[in-house]
Amino acid sequence: MDKEKSIAEWVFFKGLDQAKIASLAAVAVVKKYREGEIVFAEGQPGLGFHTVAQGLVKVFKTSPEGKEQILHLIGPGEPFGEVAVFLGSGYPAWAQAMEDTTTLFLPRAALKARIAEDPDLALGMMGVLSFRLVGFTRMVENLTLKEAPARLASYFLEAAGDPARKNRIELGLSKGQLASLLGTTPETLSRILNKMKSKGLLSEQRPYIIIEDRSKLEDLAQGFTRLND
Amino acid sequence: MDKEKSIAEWVFFKGLDQAKIASLAAVAVVKKYREGEIVFAEGQPGLGFHTVAQGLVKVFKTSPEGKEQILHLIGPGEPFGEVAVFLGSGYPAWAQAMEDTTTLFLPRAALKARIAEDPDLALGMMGVLSFRLVGFTRMVENLTLKEAPARLASYFLEAAGDPARKNRIELGLSKGQLASLLGTTPETLSRILNKMKSKGLLSEQRPYIIIEDRSKLEDLAQGFTRLND
DNA sequence: CGCTCCGTTGAAACGGTTCAACCCACGTGG
DNA sequence: CCACGTGGGTTGAACCGTTTCAACGGAGCG
Numbered sequence: 001m002d003k004e005k006s007i008a009e010w011v012f013f014k015g016l017d018q019a020k021i022a023s024l025a026a027v028a029v030v031k032k033y034r035e036g037e038i039v040f041a042e043g044q045p046g047l048g049f050h051t052v053a054q055g056l057v058k059v060f061k062t063s064p065e066g067k068e069q070i071l072h073l074i075g076p077g078e079p080f081g082e083v084a085v086f087l088g089s090g091y092p093a094w095a096q097a098m099e100d101t102t103t104l105f106l107p108r109a110a111l112k113a114r115i116a117e118d119p120d121l122a123l124g125m126m127g128v129l130s131f132r133l134v135g136f137t138r139m140v141e142n143l144t145l146k147e148a149p150a151r152l153a154s155y156f157l158e159a160a161g162d163p164a165r166k167n168r169i170e171l172g173l174s175k176g177q178l179a180s181l182l183g184t185t186p187e188t189l190s191r192i193l194n195k196m197k198s199k200g201l202l203s204e205q206r207p208y209i210i211i212e213d214r215s216k217l218e219d220l221a222q223g224f225t226r227l228n229d
Numbered sequence: 230m231d232k233e234k235s236i237a238e239w240v241f242f243k244g245l246d247q248a249k250i251a252s253l254a255a256v257a258v259v260k261k262y263r264e265g266e267i268v269f270a271e272g273q274p275g276l277g278f279h280t281v282a283q284g285l286v287k288v289f290k291t292s293p294e295g296k297e298q299i300l301h302l303i304g305p306g307e308p309f310g311e312v313a314v315f316l317g318s319g320y321p322a323w324a325q326a327m328e329d330t331t332t333l334f335l336p337r338a339a340l341k342a343r344i345a346e347d348p349d350l351a352l353g354m355m356g357v358l359s360f361r362l363v364g365f366t367r368m369v370e371n372l373t374l375k376e377a378p379a380r381l382a383s384y385f386l387e388a389a390g391d392p393a394r395k396n397r398i399e400l401g402l403s404k405g406q407l408a409s410l411l412g413t414t415p416e417t418l419s420r421i422l423n424k425m426k427s428k429g430l431l432s433e434q435r436p437y438i439i440i441e442d443r444s445k446l447e448d449l450a451q452g453f454t455r456l457n458d
Numbered sequence: 459c460g461c462t463c464c465g466t467t468g469a470a471a472c473g474g475t476t477c478a479a480c481c482c483a484c485g486t487g488g
Numbered sequence: 489c490c491a492c493g494t495g496g497g498t499t500g501a502a503c504c505g506t507t508t509c510a511a512c513g514g515a516g517c518g
Contacts, residue, residue, distance in 0.1 A: 061366065063374035064452050071366060083359035086352070092363045115351065122344065122351035123315070129358035130312035134321045136365035137290065137300060143372050144412040145292035147473070175497065183373040188474060190498055223293050376505070404465065417506060419466055 010077040012051055012128060016120060024121075027110040033057075033097035039081075040091045046084020048107040052076050055101025056172070059093050060180070070181040072135070073098075073173075079128060085111060098177075143183050146223055149192050151182045153221035156202070160211055167211040195227050239306040241280055241357060245349060253350075256339040260332050262286075268310075268324035268332070275313020275320050277336040281305050284330025285401070288322050289409070299410040301364070302327075302402070308357060314340060327406075372412050375452055378421050380411045382450035385431070389440060396440040424456050 007013060013021050031050070033039055039050065039057060050057075057074040059081075071093055074080045084091045085108045115122045142151045155178070159169045171178060179189040196202050201217050203210045211217060219225040236242060242250050260279070262268055268279065268286060279286075286303040288310075300322055303309045313320045314337045344351045371380045384407070388398045400407060408418040425431050430446050432439045440446060448454040 061370040061374060067374055069369060069373040071369060083362045086355040086359040087363065089363075092366045112352070115355075116348040119345040119348070119351065122348065122355070123341070126315040126344075126351070126354060126358060129355060129362065130315040132362055133312045133358065133365070134316065134318075136362065136369065137321045140298060140300060140365065140368060140372065140412075141290040143369065144298040145290060145296055174495095183369075185475060186497070187476080187499085191474095194498085403463095414507060415465070416467085416508080420506095423466085 010051060012077075012079045012124065015124060020118065020121065024106065024114060025104070027106065027114075029105040029107070031103050031105050033101045033103070035097055035099050035101075037097045039095040039097060039101075039103070042092065042094050043090040046081060046087075046089060046091050046108065048105050048111065049079055049081040049085050050095075050103040050105050051079045053102040053104055055103075056098040057095055057101055057103070058098050058177070059095050061093050068180050069183060070177065071139075072132075073181070082125070082128065146221075148182065148184045148188055149195070149227040150221050150223055151184075152189070152192055152196070153201075153217045155182060156209060156211060157214075157217060157221055167214065169209040169211070170207055171209060192227065199227070239280060241306075241308045241353060243353060245353070249347065249350065253335065253343060254333070256335065256343075258334040258336070260334050262326035262330045262332070264326055264328050264330075266326045268326060268330075269320045271321065271323050272319040275310060275316075275318060275337065277334050277340065278308055278310040278314050279324075279332040279334050280308045282331040282333055284332075285327040286324055286330055286332075287327050287406070288324050290322050297409050298412060299406065300368075301361075302410070311354070311357065375450075377411065377413045377417055378424070378456040379450050379452050380413070381418065381421055381425070382430075382446045384411060385438060385440060386443075386446060386450055396443065398438045398440070399436055400438060421456065428456070 007021060007025065008016075008018070013024070016024075030053075033055070040046075042061070052074050054076055057080060058070050059072045059074065060068050060070045062068045072080065074095075080095060081091055083089075115125060142154060146154070156169060159171070160166055173181070175189055175193075176186045179186045182189070193204075196217075197204065199216075201211075201213050201220070203212055216225065220227065236250060236254070237245075237247070242253070245253075259282075262284070269275075271290070281303050283305055286309060287299050288301045288303060289297050289299045291297045301309065303324075309324060310320055312318075344354065371383060375383070385398060388400070389395055402410070404418055404422075405415045408415045411418070422433075425446075426433065428445075430440075430442050430449070432441055445454065449456065
């Protein structure tokens with residue numbers, strides 16, 4: 001994941017020409033958050049949306065007992081908090097900076113006005129929303145149709161990238177946070193990881209995970225195989 | 230859920246004037262599906278999207294072992310299959326008619342052209358996508374942060390509507406399908422339902438469910454209470 | 459009538475969580 | 489420089505919700 005990107009590469013601005021980008025940037029507000037700081041709370045009125053410039057933000061839900069489920073991790077160039085803008089509602093989840101983070105904040109009114117006069121921007125935004133939706137369908141599929149080992153395997157394969165030449169994964173996350181992203185607990189994650197290592201599917205060289213047997217990992221991810229064979 | 234709506238009431242067309250609706254309808258194709266018929270398959274190229282005119286469609290994922298997870302139920306006036314249009318990808322899930330169903334199909338190119346020239350349409354579409362996204366956040370929250378009884382309770386409360394005067398719910402679904410929507414099995418659903426009845430939370434008068442104790446049901450839905458007290 | 463489909467019930471098995479203890483790396487302050 | 493506390497990670501064992509498998513009941517329909 002790039003630490004920094006030119007603004008023209010940002011997902012949200014992709015394909016726009018310089019003039020349009022400049023006109024958007026003109027109404028944007030730079031905001032800074034310390035590691036651990038809450039960017040917005042669930043239910044809080046959605047006055048605009050953010051795009052991460054530098055840093056990492058997690059979007060998540062919490063249960064009354066304090067358990068958390070991460071919905072997305074947002075890195076540089078990626079937007080978050082968009083839905084509240086279009087629904088005119090509160091934010092549907094929490095957002096918190098996982099590192100010191102800088103975002104570009106676009107106020108709701110300004111954004112809607114721009115979109116209303118610029119079809120390219122509108123189409124880009126719809127692409128972003130659609131992409132999110134596909135991500136959620138996969139997430140629900142993983143949570144309900146696959147067990148934890150398969151979810152972890154899927155995660156590693158996705159993190160390694162499709163080109164599939166890089167078998168070394170840097171998980172820029174604590175294992176506890178990874179567990180929350182995968183909808184499980186740190187304990188189970190630890191156990192599964194051990195089993196994967198002992199079966200030769202992967203190894204660990206902190207802070208990296210090395211995929212040792214990609215095809216077996218893929219079988220696991222798709223539910224063709226169990227971790228108890 | 231209404232059995233039929235005027236086209237101007239459809240989610241997707243809401244707020245558009247008659248001329249615009251007419252121009253969209255002109256490029257739309259009416260399609261008919263028998264109960265059980267597949268509307269589109271996962272991965273199949275997304276050549277356009279549908280809006281249900283009459284009937285009911287389920288959008289779902291399947292596991293290799295044949296288990297299914299319903300993502301959405303789509304009723305009259307609601308669109309489905311939109312994301313493939315904006316991503317230019319295949320459909321991310323399956324769609325199947327649960328009753329005899331008529332849809333209005335809008336080809337991809339026509340839609341994109343219309344959106345490019347009509348900001349209202351674009352904003353409407355973004356509203357639809359955002360609404361879907363919020364639904365997914367709730368779904369993931371329910372699946373990972375709540376247990377099955379709480380999910381069922383949430384479902385009933387939502388189905389009863391917020392105005393909360395109507396305590397009689399018609400579930401237009403087989404219990405097996407409801408189980409699939411809630412991410413569980415018919416057997417567990419049956420057991421939970423029985424427990425809820427025996428605890429006086431609700432009763433059943435086919436094909437209706439009657440909420441008998443709304444506040445207890447709410448406590449359950451929010452995880453304040455367990456079904457074993 | 460008999461078939462099929464849906465729903466229900468029971469009992470066993472399973473995956474995952476929970477709780478507790480423990481380890482270790484690290485940073486802080488005496 | 490060492491003692492100490494802290495937070496992330498790991499391990500073990502009991503527990504729990506849910507699934508699975510099998511059997512059965514009833515409604516609807518050819």
